[in-house]
Amino acid sequence: MAQMTMIQAITDALRTELKNDENVLVFGEDVGQNGGVFRATEGLQEEFGEERVFDTPLAESGIIGTAVGLSTQGFRPVPEIQFFGFVYEAMDAVSGQAARMRYRSGGRWHAPMTIRSPFGGGVHTPELHADSLEGLMAQQPGLKVVIPSNPYDAKGLLISSIRDNDPVIFLEHMKLYRSFREEVPEEEFTVDLGKAKVKREGKDITFIAYGAMVHSALKAAEELEKENIDAEVIDLRTVSPIDIETIIESVKKTNRAVVIQEAQKQAGIAASVVSEIQERAILHLEAPVLRVAAPDTVYPFSQAEEVWLPNYEDIVEKAKQSINF
Amino acid sequence: MSFKSPLEGIDEQFEMIQILNEDGEIVNEDAVPDLSDDDLVELMRRMVYTRVLDQRSIALNRQGRLGFYAPTAGQEASQLGTHFALEKEDFLLPAYRDVPQLIWHGLPLYQAFLFSRGHYHGNQMPEDVNALSPQIIIGAQITQAAGVALGLKRRGKKNVAITYTGDGGASQGDFYEGMNFAGAYQAPAIFVVQNNQFAISVPVEKQSAAKTIAQKAAAVGVPGYLVDGMDVLAVYQVTKEARERAINGEGPTLIETMTYRYGPHTMAGDDPTRYRTEDMDDQWEKRDPLVRFRKYLESKDLWSEEKENEVIEAAKEEIKAAIKKADSQDKQKVTDLISLMHEELPYNLQEQMEEYKEKESK
Numbered sequence: 255m256a257q258m259t260m261i262q263a264i265t266d267a268l269r270t271e272l273k274n275d276e277n278v279l280v281f282g283e284d285v286g287q288n289g290g291v292f293r294a295t296e297g298l299q300e301e302f303g304e305e306r307v308f309d310t311p312l313a314e315s316g317i318i319g320t321a322v323g324l325s326t327q328g329f330r331p332v333p334e335i336q337f338f339g340f341v342y343e344a345m346d347a348v349s350g351q352a353a354r355m356r357y358r359s360g361g362r363w364h365a366p367m368t369i370r371s372p373f374g375g376g377v378h379t380p381e382l383h384a385d386s387l388e389g390l391m392a393q394q395p396g397l398k399v400v401i402p403s404n405p406y407d408a409k410g411l412l413i414s415s416i417r418d419n420d421p422v423i424f425l426e427h428m429k430l431y432r433s434f435r436e437e438v439p440e441e442e443f444t445v446d447l448g449k450a451k452v453k454r455e456g457k458d459i460t461f462i463a464y465g466a467m468v469h470s471a472l473k474a475a476e477e478l479e480k481e482n483i484d485a486e487v488i489d490l491r492t493v494s495p496i497d498i499e500t501i502i503e504s505v506k507k508t509n510r511a512v513v514i515q516e517a518q519k520q521a522g523i524a525a526s527v528v529s530e531i532q533e534r535a536i537l538h539l540e541a542p543v544l545r546v547a548a549p550d551t552v553y554p555f556s557q558a559e560e561v562w563l564p565n566y567e568d569i570v571e572k573a574k575q576s577i578n579f
Numbered sequence: 580m581s582f583k584s585p586l587e588g589i590d591e592q593f594e595m596i597q598i599l600n601e602d603g604e605i606v607n608e609d610a611v612p613d614l615s616d617d618d619l620v621e622l623m624r625r626m627v628y629t630r631v632l633d634q635r636s637i638a639l640n641r642q643g644r645l646g647f648y649a650p651t652a653g654q655e656a657s658q659l660g661t662h663f664a665l666e667k668e669d670f671l672l673p674a675y676r677d678v679p680q681l682i683w684h685g686l687p688l689y690q691a692f693l694f695s696r697g698h699y700h701g702n703q704m705p706e707d708v709n710a711l712s713p714q715i716i717i718g719a720q721i722t723q724a725a726g727v728a729l730g731l732k733r734r735g736k737k738n739v740a741i742t743y744t745g746d747g748g749a750s751q752g753d754f755y756e757g758m759n760f761a762g763a764y765q766a767p768a769i770f771v772v773q774n775n776q777f778a779i780s781v782p783v784e785k786q787s788a789a790k791t792i793a794q795k796a797a798a799v800g801v802p803g804y805l806v807d808g809m810d811v812l813a814v815y816q817v818t819k820e821a822r823e824r825a826i827n828g829e830g831p832t833l834i835e836t837m838t839y840r841y842g843p844h845t846m847a848g849d850d851p852t853r854y855r856t857e858d859m860d861d862q863w864e865k866r867d868p869l870v871r872f873r874k875y876l877e878s879k880d881l882w883s884e885e886k887e888n889e890v891i892e893a894a895k896e897e898i899k900a901a902i903k904k905a906d907s908q909d910k911q912k913v914t915d916l917i918s919l920m921h922e923e924l925p926y927n928l929q930e931q932m933e934e935y936k937e938k939e940s941k
Contacts, residue, residue, distance in 0.1 A: 316756035323726020360703035
């Protein structure tokens, strides 16, 4: 075991898979000699060579299109989009092409690629760096969307994503890259895609969160404990497909739920979690399922992040609303 | 002072390459490709066959026995001349009009018809056919071709990726990005732009101020060639040379074939009389690739009316049989479509699979 930050766990997962499978290729803008703008690919080109870890021209559509082409030659591409706000440049390559490869070819071809990309607020980035756009991806049949909240999950989920034979969008929250360390096994291990994790057991209300909001939900749960409210916190880990079983089991126990996301209310994936709960467990609910989300404006100018981004206080408030319904 | 424009003299660098003129005479003796008599006859056979296929496809579409169809008449030299320069192991990334290349690369005819109708089996390339199905998103095939070519290079294969788009497609960002990537990686790719003068109703002059599309290759540092796309020998030879350079590690090539489609853009209601003059049609009909190649082969005693009729009859028979085979294909079920989505179905599709299995069993 070693103490790792999330970024170190990601590098470790990439190293593990580069070692395990010679078809794994890591590429993107500045991922080679520079080791990535966040050092996620630090040392990998030196260790595995330019044929395996390489820089690309500055063109997101070209990067993902190239990955689609490489997959026809038996490679397992792990391209990077420098910030997920830039995915618009590559929307066709991702959603119009990679996601549909297996289906459109009737299974003759498939695209075993993992698109890594940082996102998320709280670190005062310039425009279109921090936007939460997982909702766009979650709406595209053929894609899986994974968002880890801690170093252990990041390593296990990334290894699983790379080994998956269909395209996976792996979104890395920038605020979590170096915010804390935890024990991560040095050997290889996997965390199943599509499986949530109960981070805190509780009996009064269920918090369903992902990404940085998992930590806000845990903090909110601590606050609520002081008032004798016992919250269960679920980390979705994969936001498409979502782990219905874990969610419904918890809601049936607590009879209340709040779905928490950093994205705007009209975006993200909270609305689909709410729908699933009302379709499957409405008779178990003591109150409507509420959402914590950002206002439906464009992502804030960096100085306005503090007042705009959802935080633990918003969660505490919604939880009380639910309890007092 | 004023600097000399870099555009000065650029057009002369992209003069149209021609080997066979409209009368079927060799005008560029040095460039005549090294093709056997059998090869020449086979090329003609394929062009005639494809012309018949186009005529029958239009008729079948009108009868409602085919769906989406993008006419190909006029482009036989461009489509089949480029394809004839390839090897079986080369990888083909066609656009929606490039079904003939797929067929000659090994896609069974009935599957091409299923593609037209909208049946997934039409897209299931046989294992030995290195190709993707026709691309509808104009430009997407170009960036993908860069990736295929890079893959071939990394695997150490002596093969190329070839991809096609039209004159309108050369205005897309992906067109530039794909060529630029292939250039940066010196990947073995051949980018063919079939300039058939119109993108639906928009003439090529409205796409760009560039006088040729071939010169766009200069922006990414790769060689570009303008070829008479109605001259099958020129198209073949330029592609053959591009292939040689590519497999020798000298990188990609852009080839612009100057051609024309005699029919509408697609059979979905496009009416070319709204944007094309009869005069223009007449002019291009004089340049028909079949007419000039027929004259050339007849002058070498390699072709006759009798031979041509044999090809026409054989094509008609095969088309009839293929349509029949397409008719007998099982209808698609939702459970089929679900099963094609992932290697392992996620929970939502597992649930929906059960739902539709029950529906389908009723």
